Amino acid sequence: MVDQPPDTALAISDVTGALGGRVARRLASAGQNARLIMLDAGRDADLPEMEVVEASYRDPASMRRALAGVHTFFMIPVHEAPDRVRQHVRAVDAAVEAGVKRIVYSSFVGAAPDATFTFARDHWYTEEYIRSTGLDFTFLRGNVYMDVIPWIVGDDGVIRGPAGDGRFAAVARDDVADAAVSVLLGEGHSGVTYDVSGPERLTLHRVAELFSRATGRDIAYHPETIEEAYEAHSRYGAPDWEVEGWVTSLAGVAGGEMDVVSGTVGELTGHPPMGLGEFLRRYPESYRHLVRT
Numbered sequence: 151m152v153d154q155p156p157d158t159a160l161a162i163s164d165v166t167g168a169l170g171g172r173v174a175r176r177l178a179s180a181g182q183n184a185r186l187i188m189l190d191a192g193r194d195a196d197l198p199e200m201e202v203v204e205a206s207y208r209d210p211a212s213m214r215r216a217l218a219g220v221h222t223f224f225m226i227p228v229h230e231a232p233d234r235v236r237q238h239v240r241a242v243d244a245a246v247e248a249g250v251k252r253i254v255y256s257s258f259v260g261a262a263p264d265a266t267f268t269f270a271r272d273h274w275y276t277e278e279y280i281r282s283t284g285l286d287f288t289f290l291r292g293n294v295y296m297d298v299i300p301w302i303v304g305d306d307g308v309i310r311g312p313a314g315d316g317r318f319a320a321v322a323r324d325d326v327a328d329a330a331v332s333v334l335l336g337e338g339h340s341g342v343t344y345d346v347s348g349p350e351r352l353t354l355h356r357v358a359e360l361f362s363r364a365t366g367r368d369i370a371y372h373p374e375t376i377e378e379a380y381e382a383h384s385r386y387g388a389p390d391w392e393v394e395g396w397v398t399s400l401a402g403v404a405g406g407e408m409d410v411v412s413g414t415v416g417e418l419t420g421h422p423p424m425g426l427g428e429f430l431r432r433y434p435e436s437y438r439h440l441v442r443t
């Protein structure tokens with residue numbers, strides 16, 4: 151356990167989000183107190199036993215207040231945005247100024263300055279900035295969240311994208327949250343970068359097969375070229391950086407950037423990570439929008 155007073159040991163950002171909420175609920179179940187950082191403290195975190203503070207990565211003063219007296223900051227990246235790295239730098243600066251001792255950062259597999267997947271570069275810059283502070287750190291480089299895969303299937307039952315026959319080792323947010331809690335409450339993780347993956351190397355053909363079985367519909371994967379993917383996505387009117395993030399995420403899969411299976415979930419949590427088939431059995435609501443009645 152972290153050797154700090156229980157009311158100031160931990161702070162978690164983004165607790166209204168899917169990952170932060172999971173981590174906060176697990177800590178509450180373990181009887182561990184934590185300070186919950188929310189963009190809007192008016193929103194109900196449904197964890198009455200925990201202290202809630204309102205702060206934004208965009209507002210350093212609010213982050214300094216939120217992190218005052220905190221030993222370990224579980225830092226979750228904010229939504230993808232053109233100024234995302236700047237927001238992260240501000241949050242890290244605030245942590246240093248507030249006297250935080252350790253940052254556990256939820257990063258992304260294959261984080262590198264020259265990653266094909268443009269958003270993975272944000273994570274590398276954030277990691278490097280955290281390293282440069284001299285604070286104690288642990289990086290949890292999550293693979294693609296299984297939970298988001300149902301949303302890449304089109305209404306017509308076709309998954310399109312420039313992923314070729316590339317493989318990735320999708321991981322359930324539940325498993326990432328379990329691994330994070332183990333790091334937050336445990337010892338021996340100082341300076342370690344963990345790849346946090348599911349158990350299997352999936353292609354999108356295999357994903358389509360598993361979704362066909364789960365939904366009872368014929369779901370298929372049609373690989374696109376990079377040019378076709380840009381053409382298709384630019385039709386939705388999203389900003390260029392967002393279209394580039396989407397297209398390069400799948401181009402990164404094609405290039406093997408997310409083809410990383412690790413034993414981290416098992417080692418940190420004592421249970422094996424969920425495979426996609428098991429995830430779909432456990433969470434039928436995750437793909438309900440794909441089922442035709």
Ligand SMILES: NC(=O)c1ccc[n+]([C@@H]2O[C@H](COP(=O)([O-])OP(=O)(O)OC[C@H]3O[C@@H](n4cnc5c(N)ncnc54)[C@H](OP(=O)(O)O)[C@@H]3O)[C@@H](O)[C@H]2O)c1
Nearest residue numbers: 164166167168169170189206207208227228229293294295
């Ligand atoms: N590995 C993957 O496949 C994968 C997939 C999706 C996302 N991600 C990354 O992982 C992060 C966390 O995932 P998630 O699923 O928990 O995301 P999520 O559910 O979208 O949660 C994002 C959280 O960030 C908060 N937030 C937004 N702007 C902020 C700011 N300026 N300062 C402080 N908090 C801010 C949001 O607050 P509000 O609710 O008030 O807006 C929300 O709580 C995402 O932001 C994304 O970078 C990874």
